[in-house]
Amino acid sequence: MQTESESEDYVEQRRQWTQEQNRLKGQLLLHDDFPWKLSPPLSDPHQPLCLVGGVDLSFCKHDLTVGCGALVVLNINTMNVIYEDFAVTHLRMPYIPGFLxxxxxxxxxxxxxxxxxKHVDMYPQVxxxxxxxxxxxxxxxxxxHLGVLANIPTIGVAKNLYHVDGLCRQDLRMGHDITDASTPLVGNSGQVLGMALRSxxxxxxxxxxxxGHRISLGTAVSVVQKCCKYRIPEPVRQADIRSRKQIKVTSAVPSIRVTFDEHASP
Known part of the structure; x- marks a missing residue:
């Protein structure tokens, strides 16, 4: 049970984080802002999209404050992972819904x-x-949040629908056939917040x-579709698989779990 002091701290933390989100949101770009194209013709001066990154975080089953972040970079033409890196850390911030x-x-x-x-030549284009x-x-x-702070085009890919602005899965089913290839997610405000995609x-x-940032919804959907061998696009899927594997290794050795801060693959 929360004490009055803990409750006040919680409210103050939410207030500070909301203020910071609103400040960063002022830098958000919702249109294409990059020099590449998915499949430019030979006469097009734009560079083709080649390097697509994916990030995910997995948690230790026995200690949810211990997490393993994974970053992978794939060649979009082959879907091969050309770079991977991990960081295992103690997450000091509490989880508060809406402030992940x-x-x-x-x-x-x-x-x-x-x-x-260390490897700028492998830095993802998206x-x-x-x-x-x-x-x-x-x-x-x-x-x-990541897109603005890292100044990189980003795409959000979620397995479950976030019920915001009046959106809910039941209404989505009633208004559209959710088994269609794609269904726009239009909130009560009239804003298109995303796309339900049968990938x-x-x-x-x-x-x-x-x-996420510096990309339009149409381009984001096209990139995701190009990366889907299974339901989850390969960059996110590989980051998930590899972070889970790494956290299992870390969790199996308690002394490493306590002292280990970062691991980089060769």
Missing amino acids: AFRESPVLLALLEKLSR LMVDGNGILHPRGFGLAS HPDCTKPIFVSV
Whole structure:
């Protein structure tokens, strides 16, 4: 049971984080802002999209304050992972719904910063995030948060629908056939917050794609579709698989779990 002091701290934390989200949201770009194209013709001066990143975080089953962040980079033409890195850390921030970015973004930003220093030639042209972008109570989820702070085009890819602005899965089914290839997610405000996407012909469950930063919804959906071998686009899927594997290794050795801060793959 929360004490009065703890309750006041909780309210103050939410207030500060809301203020910071609103400040960062002022830098958000919801249109294409990059020099590449998905498949430019030979006569087009734009460079083709080649490097697509994915990030995810997995948690220790025995201690939910211990998490493993994973960053992978794939060649979009082959779907092969050409770079992977991990960071295992104690997450000091509490989880508060709607403020996931303040808990998870520091470790993911550190992985991106490390890649930019050591292997800039492998730095992703666009980053897929296991989470939401503008499909969020304040229009600024983890994908948007990472995109603004790292100044990289980002796409939010969620397995479950975030019920915001009047959106709910039941109404989505009533208004559209959710088994269609794609269904726009239009809130009560009239804003298109994302797309319910049946990403693979064999999948009946949609994923929910939203703009993170520096990309339009149409382009975001096209990139996601190009990366789907299964229901979850490969960059996010590989980040999830590899972070889970790494956290199991870390959890199996308690001494490493306590002292280990970062691991980089060769």
